[in-house]
Amino acid sequence: MPQKKNSQPPKVMTWGKALPELCASGISDALRYMFLSFWFFGPALGGVICTLTVSGTIKTWTVGLLGAKTAAAVCGAGATAVGYFAAPVIAAFGTVMAMAVGFLGWLIVTFIIFAKNGRVFKENSFSILWLLAGIGASISLMTWRIYAPEIKKDKAAYEKWKKEQDNDPLREQKQRAAELMQARAAQLVQAEI
Secondary structure, three states: OOOOOOOOOOOOOOOOOOHHHHHHHHHHHHHHHHHHOHHHHHHHHHHHHHHHHHHHHHHHHOOOOOOHHHHHHHHHHHHHHHHHHOHHHHHHHHHHHHHHHHHHHHHHHHHHHHHHHOHHHHHOOHHHHHHHHOOOOOHHHHHHHHHHHHHHHHHHHHHHHHHHHHOOOOHHHHHHHHHHHHHHHHHHHHHHO
């Protein structure tokens, strides 16, 4: 009876192995969407930073009479004024930063995918389309759509390989032969000592 050529298990991609790419794409998307909403987050973040840095100074200058509440009121009013009068500039800055962060995140995730698992693009022709769609759309969606078909296909291939290994009629003989060889090697080691 001929021996099986496929004795090694196939390479299997799992969601656990794809987790670094999914985390990097999630962080990139979160930063990108934060910058897209920078017209809101920018003045609010400025108000928080102002309150944290100015409250100690006001408390020192007024000998403890005025403090965090006064700083929060002043900084909140200042952030509101800046947000109102500088909204077009803040929105433009947020848009440019969103594009830069999104493109940088896309480059990093794409590099990781190519370096770690380039076979994705050889086996699934739609992966390149999802990769290109990730430039303008969600990078998390891109990564998920690239890995989902491969994980499904690899799982099926592994199950098929496992079934073939379980149905191998010579499996028990191979296992006994391996056990005998290990026992003989142990006897030889004992004989040499």
